[in-house]
Amino acid sequence: MGVFLALVRRELGIAFNALTGYVVVAITLLLAGFGLTGLLDTLNSDRTDAPITEMFFGDGLVFWLIVIVITPVITMRSFASEKSQGTYEALMTTPVGDWQVVLAKYTGAVLFYLASWVPMLCVLVGLRQVAGVPELLDPRAMAGALLGIGCIGSTYLAAGIFASSLTRSQIIAAMTSLLIGVGVWASSLRPAGSDGSGDTVGRVLDHLSVTLQMKDFARGVIDGRALVFHLSFTLLFLFLTHRVVEMRRWK
Amino acid sequence: MSDESPMIEVRDLTKRYPGRTAVDGISFTVGRGEVVGFLGPNGAGKSTTMRILSSFMPATSGTVRIAGFDVFHEPDEVRRRIGYMPENNPLHTDMRVRDYLKFRARLKGLGFNRSRERVDRVVEQCGLRDVQKRIIGQLSKGYRQRVGLADALVHEPDLIILDEPTIGLDPHQIRSVRALIKDLGKRHTVLISTHILSEVEMTCSRVLILNQGQILAADRVEDLESRFSxxxxxxxxxxxxxxxxxxxxxxxxxxxxxxxxxxxxxxxxxxxxxxxxxxxxxxxxxxxxxxxxxxxxxxxSRHSLEDIFIHLTRRQKGEGR
The missing domain is CATH 3.30.70.100 (Alpha-Beta Plaits)
Structure with a gap:
């Protein structure tokens, strides 16, 4: 356990020692700022009962833009840079298990991802205070949105870690996970008005649609199927990463 | 296992990469307390052998035992006993010297207090006290090399494997690193690879000459010299x-x-x-x-190690044609 914590600490350390960490937070805040101005426009123009979490996370593009952009930036470094700098060899010749390394890198990425959302959430809470309308930020919707951020992030980050384990180039790692990220998001887009209806294939696709899942989360609806979906994909990608790490020891 | 087993026991070790044989059926033994130099031109298979010894990657065939433990089947036991400094001494350049060593000590399984003790000790031993709060990326190459050595030592390994420890250093730095290595030989078994011959003459009791994946000679430096002179x-x-x-x-x-x-x-x-x-x-x-x-x-005229080395490696090239 001590070893695992030392590794996680190290992962977080890199993020905040180097510029990347701050760049990620800056990108998040910048994009979130755009989202916020849009949100304020909506709030000013017409009366709405929808909680702001739904407007921000459910309908807006900004949330997806943030997830798709920052997850590759957070994860691209994890294995690729260690491999290119040679520290991977130093790491893998210590008595640390392969799983420990994979999980520590993943945990570090998740913690950093969550941390980069904190300023944004503060803004939403602040907005609620300023607006003076408590219904705007329903705590249950807020909790749902948080869970959604976590679930979707966990899948995207696991995919990113996997992409990073495949290569020694951070650029290739980032591009690969960006591609996976955009692919997953694009495949879940629907033409307007097609929600809930359609043939069997359409219904299956709807269940796999991450945007629809996030809409539910943002309304405070927690669907067990979505949780299982993200848990399984996270585990799948981590398992694949472990296989890649282990491959070095194949004859 | 028992203390009588040799520190390193390599038998018929072969490593093939696609289209190339890096190490070709080598066998050697290193006893406890020896300082052995691994000598060979670039591309001779030195680093490959060291990577296999440190259980970073597996051999294609053959067995390697470190202190009686098989590197493939018992890698954790092996890693606990080895202090390995890879080629080019990779370090986390964004960390401070002390934090880095502590981190490495923890990875190598030392407890919190124990790692602090050991870090104090190796910082002293490797002359890093003045720079222990500095960021590794800002240190000179000589200091970085010492950080690498300190890392290799921090868990008190029985065997220290150093891949080209003095590469890229200026003469003063080389001297101080060599002095350190020599000092290590008093308490540990040391295997160093190099293509600098004088280094082997100065620091090692025994030398293994490797070329094109094969061992050409394995002997004490003096014996080699007298044999060839x-x-x-x-x-x-x-x-x-x-x-x-x-x-x-x-x-x-x-x-x-x-x-x-x-x-x-x-x-x-x-x-x-x-x-x-x-x-x-x-x-x-x-x-x-x-x-x-x-x-x-x-x-x-005595045949220097350099002559012997040139002689051996050239002869093999001639045979290869």
Whole structure:
């Protein structure tokens, strides 16, 4: 356990020692700022009962833009840079298990991802205070949105870690996970008005649609199927990463 | 396992990469407490062998045991006993020296207090006290090398494997790193790879010469030198005329051939090859004394490790054709 914590600490350390960490937070805040101005426009123009979490996370593009952009930036470094700098060899010749390394890198990425959302959430809470309308930020919707951020992030980050384990180039790692990220998001887009209806294939696709899942989360609806979906994909990608790490020891 | 088993036991080790055999069926043993130099030109298979020894990657065939533990089947036991400094000494350049060493100590399974103790110790041992709060990326290469060494030492390994520890250092830094390695030899078994021959002569008790994936020679440095210096030529500078010298050495049974050339001043330079490996120095001295010639130089050329190395590696290249 001590070893695992030392590794996680190290992962977080890199993020905040180097510029990347701050760049990620800056990108998040910048994009979130755009989202916020849009949100304020909506709030000013017409009366709405929808909680702001739904407007921000459910309908807006900004949330997806943030997830798709920052997850590759957070994860691209994890294995690729260690491999290119040679520290991977130093790491893998210590008595640390392969799983420990994979999980520590993943945990570090998740913690950093969550941390980069904190300023944004503060803004939403602040907005609620300023607006003076408590219904705007329903705590249950807020909790749902948080869970959604976590679930979707966990899948995207696991995919990113996997992409990073495949290569020694951070650029290739980032591009690969960006591609996976955009692919997953694009495949879940629907033409307007097609929600809930359609043939069997359409219904299956709807269940796999991450945007629809996030809409539910943002309304405070927690669907067990979505949780299982993200848990399984996270585990799948981590398992694949472990296989890649282990491959070095194949004859 | 038992303390009697040799520190390193390599048998028929082969490593093939697609289209290339990096290490070709080598076998060697390193006893406890030895300091062994792994010598070879670039691409000879030194780093590959070291990576296999440190259980970073598996061999294609053959077995490697470290302190009796198989590197493939018991990698964790092996890693606990090895301090390995990979080629080019990779470090986390964004960390501070002390934090880095502590982090590494934790990875190597030392508890919190124990790692603090050990870090204090290796910081002292490797002369890092003045820089322990500094960021590794801002240190000179010599200091970084010491950080790498400190990392290799931090968990008190039985065996220390250093892949080209002095590469890229200036002469002062090389000296201090070598002194450190020599010091390590007192308490640990050390295996260092290098292509700098003088390094092996200075620090190692035994040398393994590796070329194109094969071991060409494995012996103590002195033994190698004496084995190869049997044709030891003798060079003398005498104050005499060339003709007189020629007459004196012409018909001696011990002399295979000789050569005379003019030297600075009134001297001639005489170079003799012995028959049957006799040492010709007493003979030259005796002749000079009898003739009343002043003798200002008398040396028997020793084959340096460098000659042996060039000789061995060239011969193999010739055979390969």
């Amino acid at each position: 049997q044709d030891g030529r003798v060079v003398a500078e005498l104050c005499a005329t060339a003709d007189a010298v020629r007459d004196a050495f012409r018909d001696l049974p011990e002399v295979e051939s000789f050569d005379i050339s003019a030297a600075a001043g009134d001297h001639v330079r005489l170079s003799l090859s012995p028959r049957n490996g006799t040492d010709l120095r007493p003979l030259v001295f005796e002749t000079a004394r009898q003739n009343g010639w002043a003798l200002r130089e008398l040396t028997r």
